[in-house]
Amino acid sequence: MQRDVYHYFQQACRRKLEPHFEPQAFVKDDDAIAGFAIRLSDHGAIEEVQYRCTTCMTLIALCEHAAEQIRGAKPDRARELTASGILGSHPEIPVSRRSRAILATSAVQAALDTLPI
Numbered sequence: 001m002q003r004d005v006y007h008y009f010q011q012a013c014r015r016k017l018e019p020h021f022e023p024q025a026f027v028k029d030d031d032a033i034a035g036f037a038i039r040l041s042d043h044g045a046i047e048e049v050q051y052r053c054t055t056c057m058t059l060i061a062l063c064e065h066a067a068e069q070i071r072g073a074k075p076d077r078a079r080e081l082t083a084s085g086i087l088g089s090h091p092e093i094p095v096s097r098r099s100r101a102i103l104a105t106s107a108v109q110a111a112l113d114t115l116p117i
Helices: 005-014 057-070 083-088 099-113
Strands: 025-028 033-040 046-053
Touching: 005 057, 025 099, 033 057, 033 099, 046 057, 046 099, 057 083, 057 099, 083 099
Parallel strands: none
Antiparallel strands: 025 033, 033 046
């Protein structure tokens, strides 16, 4: 089933958005900010993903989508997440908001970079 930006935004609104642990690194663009917090399981898979971001519907939806995509993956696999990959699932995003995918995936990469090797 194809999920659109509205689905991911609503999913984010239905759950508590306050992270249980703080993002380690935030990424900014001209008018928005995003940060992810990632916790690994004992087996080295991504067990928990949380984020904080500017209150932009598109950015919230894309952060939610990114979190869903990497949850359960190994960090090396999560590093394969790209802005173009996420945007491929969301043709409804206007050109003026597509940079939000770059911000969301850059924030994921920054969080992955803080993980112990």
